[in-house]
Amino acid sequence: MRANKRDELLQKALSVFYQKGFNATGMDLLVKETEISKTSKYKYFKTKDDLILATLRLRDELFRNTILRRMEELSDTPKGQVRALFDALGEWFASEEFRGCMFIKASSEFQDPSHAIRRQSAEHKLLFAEHIQRLLIEAGYRGTDILTRQLMVLKEGAIIAAHVSQSTTAAEDAKEIAEKLLEDAKL
Template sequence: MKSRRDELVDTALRLFYKQGFNATGIDKILSESGVAKMTLYKHFGSKDELILAALTRRDEQFRDWLTNAMETASPDPRAQLLSLFDALEKWFRGQAFKDLGFSGCAFINASGEFTDPDHPAHRIAKQHKQEIVDYLAKLCTKAGATDPETLAEQLALLKEGAIVTAHVRGMPEAARVAKTIATGLLDAALPA
């Protein structure tokens, strides 16, 4: 059974993700979570603290899901890198996260609403994106890339472009387009 804090964070994450951080009021979160205002302020001193907790939860949730999807796709690092785009398409089609569907990237959304690079929500978004790049660089190294950091950045850029295209244009097949481009990058960057 979830704790009241977890219920609050999960509800906040769902609402922030679907409706926006600034557009979602505390009263809506309390109403949907069934948590009392006193409980909210027992765990979080402000809405900003709740936003940070929700983003932290999303970071853990998303990275666990993505790395698991990639690592279980194949034992081969090259195939794992390409499976990134298969996982993305499932997410874009609303098949990856129960009750969340696909409303773009929570971290792109957060950085768009909290544009000051020093804002804690913006910093969490930046850290999340960097950790994904770092993970991709490790896989690129395992796959034998001579310049794994550059290849990881290229794959991450394709990932981000696919996310935005799928969200803004309603085009879940953007993941397949990105995978085709990624295949060419891997063919050029990895040993035969």
């Protein structure tokens, strides 16, 4: 079954925004890259910001589904899944499509904390952290609020190191530190 025009536009726009950035991608470039007319774009999205928000929601769904599913494939226990986060990230970093974090990029391009795009980026990070915290609670760790924040700093730092510094060991380095944090937080 062929995706509807709106879904097709979202998929293509997500790819263009991820590769080229949000502010650097004007509507004319989107028309050229997606081969979908401005008329069609404005039929589904009143503004470019509306299109960006929709692509971020799609990216959130795709990213969380992919990473969380991979964590579950790598381990069938909550404790193992937390550790597997860094293995799943390492696989993403090594993939050809890795271009850094779309949400970090969006936050850097839309810096006003009250901007809807910035809030959507923060929501993605919050949803991911909440999942990790649930796993930590299920695994019986103590101090899950602090531990979650620390693991998220490691996750975000690994993403930046892999993208900006092109580190080939970012995920492994973060996992090594995470192991120490997890060991210290055992009951």
